[in-house]
Amino acid sequence: MSDVQEIREGEVAVDFPDRTDTGLVFIGVIHTPWRTRAETPKQGKLDGPVCQIELFAPWAAGLQGLEQFRHAQVLYWLHQSRRDLVLQSPKHDHGHRGVFALRSPIRPNPIGVSTVEIVGIAGNIVRVRGLDCVDGTPLVDLKPDHCAFS
Numbered sequence: 001m002s003d004v005q006e007i008r009e010g011e012v013a014v015d016f017p018d019r020t021d022t023g024l025v026f027i028g029v030i031h032t033p034w035r036t037r038a039e040t041p042k043q044g045k046l047d048g049p050v051c052q053i054e055l056f057a058p059w060a061a062g063l064q065g066l067e068q069f070r071h072a073q074v075l076y077w078l079h080q081s082r083r084d085l086v087l088q089s090p091k092h093d094h095g096h097r098g099v100f101a102l103r104s105p106i107r108p109n110p111i112g113v114s115t116v117e118i119v120g121i122a123g124n125i126v127r128v129r130g131l132d133c134v135d136g137t138p139l140v141d142l143k144p145d146h147c148a149f150s
Helices: 059-063
Strands: 028-031 050-055 071-077 085-088 111-122 125-129 137-144
Touching: 050 059, 050 137, 071 125
Parallel strands: none
Antiparallel strands: 028 050, 028 137, 050 125, 071 111, 071 137, 111 125
């Protein structure tokens, strides 16, 4: 298993700014079977394991009406990711690509997004399939997907 902080040949890191401009609030936490980045899939699958999205109070009331949708967009903060690589060398090919040409978790603002299938909702818990993040990942937002897989 390789160190997720290593820089591969051809990758370029930049000095990351100290300043932040946002008041981002985590509205919940995601529970998955994966404890490390190494065992987490690179892309979620709708036939993957059922995972749980736990909304914190008072955000749970915002789930009202979500049950009428089959799919949702989940936005989450990839809290274990580097943020300074602008040029990366993906493991699956021998070239180099810019961060904005990849779905890599290594990004200036490590926001992950997955389209998930809603399996069920009970209280402040949304059960879904299709996630690709480490257990304990902070939830940024949850949005119904009107046209996923239609």
